[in-house]
Amino acid sequence: MMSGLEISEIKLSELIIDNEKYRFDSEFFQKIYIDTYTAIKKHSFKQLSALIDVLTDFHANGSYESIAQNFSLLDDPNYAYMVRSTDLEKSNYINDVKYVSEHSYNFLAKSKVLGGELLINKIGSPGRTYLMPTLNRPVSLGMNLFMIRLKNNSLVNNIFVWLFLNTSLGKHVINRKVNGTVPLTIDKEAIKSLPIPIVSVKFQKYLKHIVNRAESILNDSKALYSAAESRLLSALGMDNFTPSAEPVAVKSFSESFGTSGRLDAEYYQQKYDSLFHKIGKHACKRLGDLVKIEKSIEPGSDFYSDDGIPFVRVSDITKFGIQQPD
Numbered sequence: 001m002m003s004g005l006e007i008s009e010i011k012l013s014e015l016i017i018d019n020e021k022y023r024f025d026s027e028f029f030q031k032i033y034i035d036t037y038t039a040i041k042k043h044s045f046k047q048l049s050a051l052i053d054v055l056t057d058f059h060a061n062g063s064y065e066s067i068a069q070n071f072s073l074l075d076d077p078n079y080a081y082m083v084r085s086t087d088l089e090k091s092n093y094i095n096d097v098k099y100v101s102e103h104s105y106n107f108l109a110k111s112k113v114l115g116g117e118l119l120i121n122k123i124g125s126p127g128r129t130y131l132m133p134t135l136n137r138p139v140s141l142g143m144n145l146f147m148i149r150l151k152n153n154s155l156v157n158n159i160f161v162w163l164f165l166n167t168s169l170g171k172h173v174i175n176r177k178v179n180g181t182v183p184l185t186i187d188k189e190a191i192k193s194l195p196i197p198i199v200s201v202k203f204q205k206y207l208k209h210i211v212n213r214a215e216s217i218l219n220d221s222k223a224l225y226s227a228a229e230s231r232l233l234s235a236l237g238m239d240n241f242t243p244s245a246e247p248v249a250v251k252s253f254s255e256s257f258g259t260s261g262r263l264d265a266e267y268y269q270q271k272y273d274s275l276f277h278k279i280g281k282h283a284c285k286r287l288g289d290l291v292k293i294e295k296s297i298e299p300g301s302d303f304y305s306d307d308g309i310p311f312v313r314v315s316d317i318t319k320f321g322i323q324q325p326d
Contacts, residue, residue, distance in 0.1 A: 006031060020189050021179070028176060036172040040195050049192035051156060054149040057122065057188075058141055060110045070107040073098050080105035080138035083113060085121050085145060088130040100140050111141035116158055118148040118165075126186040127174035129165040131158065146191060159211050160204045161196060241278055243271035 008029045016022065018037060061067060073082065078099035087093055100108070113119075115134025120127060122144045132139075132147075141147050150158055164170045177190035233239040249268045257263055287293075 008034060018176075018193060018195075020193055030176075033172055033176040036169055037176075037195065040169065040173070040197055044198040045195045046155060046198055047192065048148075048161075048194040048196050051150050051154045051161070051196060052148055052192065053151045053154075055146060055188055055192065056110050056141075057146050058108070058111050058143045061108045067107075071100065071104045074100060078102075080140050081135065082140045082142055083119070083132065083145070084142040085124065085128070085130075088119060088132075093133070093135055098142075102138075105138055105140050108140050111147060113139040113141050113147060115139070116149075118150075118158055118162055120146040120148065120165075120186070120191060122146060122187075123183045123185050126178050126184050127165075127171070129162055129170075129174070131162040146188065148191075155198050156196060157204055157208065159208045160199070163207060163211065164196060165194075236279070236282060238278060241275075244274040246270040249273070 008026075008031055010029055015024070019028070059067070062070075075098065079102035080100050081093065082098045082100050083093070084098060087097055105112070113132055115132055115136075117132045119130045119132050119141070121129075124144065148161075150156070150161065165174060173194055174186070177193065178184050178186050179190070230239065233241070247270075249265075249270050251268055256268060260267065262268075
């Protein structure tokens with residue numbers, strides 16, 4: 001047997017189990033997926049369809065033609081905020097967000113977001129699941145998301161389902177139902193077929209308490225970070241600083257390529273000059289004078305491994321720390 005070769009032996013009678021699309025590809029029958037489903041089904045579980053009150057998306061509001069006539073996406077603040085995957089990833093619902101008018105919001109009645117719903121990516125990173133916060137303002141669902149509201153008398157609460165679908169087991173369950181190549185997608189029928197473990201109400205309440213506590217601590221940390229940032233800017237005299245909006249910069253050769261080696265317009269924007277001028281009023285040192293900079297390992301290096309000590313990439317770093325790997 002070839003090293004690393006994986007084989008799954010499936011009976012003909014088992015091919016259609018959890019296989020609403022009648023798939024025969026090897027990806028669908030990976031051992032990790034089969035083992036995951038087997039482990040879940042050894043315990044009490046329900047398909048998500050039995051727990052759902054509402055499963056909808058942006059396109060449930062009408063035909064492409066009617067949507068085009070009644071909907072437009074706005075950059076400037078307006079009646080309702082439209083939640084997108086990128087906002088959920090950053091947990092930022094204020095900066096660089098999109099809006100819709102009151103007319104559009106009312107037209108998109110089938111995808112109004114109240115808070116507390118499960119939101120699931122349809123494409124890009126299909127199946128990635130978020131818990132929508134309550135923003136106390138009109139919110140409309142973005143175009144590439146599914147929205148789920150559970151039944152009031154459901155055996156599980158929204159926080160438990162969100163937690164489960166973000167565990168390694170939950171991700172295996174979802175990833176098995178992802179279709180296509182570029183882009184990868186997941187559809188409503190696949191989502192409705194997901195098996196969800198059923199646990200005691202007491203245990204769910206315990207998990208909910210932990211999540212709420214974690215959310216409170218995270219919000220406190222963000223507030224403290226913001227306060228520290230404000231104090232730093234105030235100490236530097238930059239709390240009311242507004243960079244230049246002048247779109248044109250005129251530079252001699254010695255002030256530009258002759259010194260920097262850069263020819264792109266982005267590098268010479270006036271806003272950067274005004275920022276450096278402001279910072280330069282204080283005692284400054286270059287980062288290279290304060291720290292030792294090590295060159296990163298080249299991609300494809302033998303140092304890379306699937307096992308061992310984890311390493312940090314640029315994509316792992318956010319404003320509030322290091323993002324945990326999936």
